[in-house]
Amino acid sequence: ALAAAELQGLFVELSTEAAWNVDLTGDSALAVPLEAHSIRLVPMLQGATESLTIDSFFLSEPIEVLAGGRSPFFVVPTDTRLELRVSSGSLSSTLYLLRAPLYSTLEAAYPDPATLFVARQSLAGLQVIDSEGKEPNMEDFQPRKSRYVAGVSSGASMVRVVASKNDPDARLEYRVTGGQWFPLESGVPSANVGVPQYGWTMVDVRVENVLSEDSLTYSIVVTKGLVCHRSCPTCAGPGEHQCTTCRAPLLLHQGRCLYTQCSGQHYFDWEAEECRPCDATCRECEGPLAEQCSACEELRFLVVATPFDKVARCDPVCPLGYYVDPESGRCTRPLPGERLPELFYVQLALRITIEEFAEDPRLPSKLVLATASMLKISPAEARFHNRIVVEESQMVVVNVEVGPTPFLSVETAQGVKVDRLFAAAPVPVDTFEILTREQLYPPPEPPVEPPLLPPWAWAMIGGFFAWVIVITPAYYLYFRRKYYSKTRYVVKKKHQLLFVHKVVADAPNSVIRMVAKSTD
Helix, strand or coil, rough: CCCCCEEEEEEEEEECCEEEEEECCCCEEECCCCCCCCEEEEEEECCCCCCCEECCCCCCCEEEEECCCCCCCHHHCCCEEEEEEEECCCCHHHHHHHEECCCCCCCCCCCHHHHCCCCHHHHEEECCCCCCCCCCCCCCCCCCEEEEEECCCCCCEEEEEEEEEECCCCEEEEEHHCCEEEECCCCCCCEEEECCCCEEEEEEEEEEEECCCEEEEEEEEEEEEECCCCCCCCCCCCCCCCECCCCCCCEEEEEEECCCCCCEEEEEECCEEEHHHHHEECCCCCCCHHEEEECCCCCCCCECCCCCCEEEEECCCCCCCCCCCCCCCEECCCCCCCCCCCCCCEEEEECCHHHHHHHHCHHHHHHHHHHHHHHHCHHHHHHEEEEEEEECCCCCEEEEEEECCCCCHHHHHHCCCCCCHHHHHCCCCCEEEEEEEHHHHCCCCCCCCCCCCCCHHHHHHHHHHHHHHHHHHHHHHHHHHHHCCCCCCCCCCHHHHHHHHHHHCCCCCCHHHHHHHHHH
């Protein structure tokens, strides 16, 4: 189709002076390096009188590019893709461009967004499969890394992406070079994604948390041809551990280009001029013996005789009187007279039922080891305390007792990152909390002291005083006087004769004569 058309070819020239050939047999979507802020189009026209027409929604009018000419630079965004409609004669196509979060050196922009999310909001796996059924040259997946490069073979025309999620309730979606988002099932390959012969194709996989609006996006730049790490000129893949040769003065050791310091569990033998393995208990060492470890594997600690020793053996438990220093990973004796901090507890809310908890009798021991690994202490300094079943949700809550150790307090433990716990725990952990003994076992409320007198006694006393102070005076001083003031006085019978004699005896003679006369 191109040979018969007026347009023989089209190049995308980046602002970094690189140029990619574009296949115009259909619409094309390309991702450009992060430092390529803008691009311009360079058409290869058949005749000197032919031209290329470029149109877009942000252009007030189409742009004509003649043979031998170049278009003006167009800014390429990082969030929404740039859409350019090109046509020449009977041939028309649409070109979509987007800046990838990777530089042309294949280094990712800093910081990586995946480092800001908890483990359950990330992916558990991410894989690319090409149309030939082969896995491309791609660095091993890490949940805390969200930018990757996948180099597919020149014969592969399409790829598919497979992603698996950590959180069963999360939602997965994918898109191609800033296009429309499509749903993606966990563990199920996506639809085919076309890969051009030149340039980059970017596939984004988004993890959405249904309980919040946060989302984490993983980006894969797919390109044809082998992509090597910057430290090696030839390789079997893009990872730093997949080199086959090294750039001077680096040395090749197990696929990595290193200086004289070898990779983990190896030391450099100056006589043989090669890296040799350490003892199995060492993570780093200065010789082949178990007593020549300089750093230990997980849940092993360097037992040094003095603080100035650099090498020693790695043991899972410190000697009596020694405690693990989480900062150095060494067994250290506390200062004389130093007081040990109080015990504290690591409370883990497990996303399992009590029946699932009872199926594995070794599960408490595994949780203790995971807690010790997270806190970087010896398993002897952590113990299984108890388990509680929450009646509302049937969730199992486990408490692990930690301490006492002079090098790990409650405040220090609360600042520990929990990524290692989520990765090392044998079962899903929903929440994690550091508690003191007072917080785990709050003291009971003090008993209420009994009153001096019962309420009925206080009522009787109040009634008595009310009678004496209020009712009695009111009766004698008010009610009784008011009654007698309105009632006729009647002399009682037994006092009547005495009263008559007394009145007669005391009455004047004139009164007696007047009464007698009136009686007649």
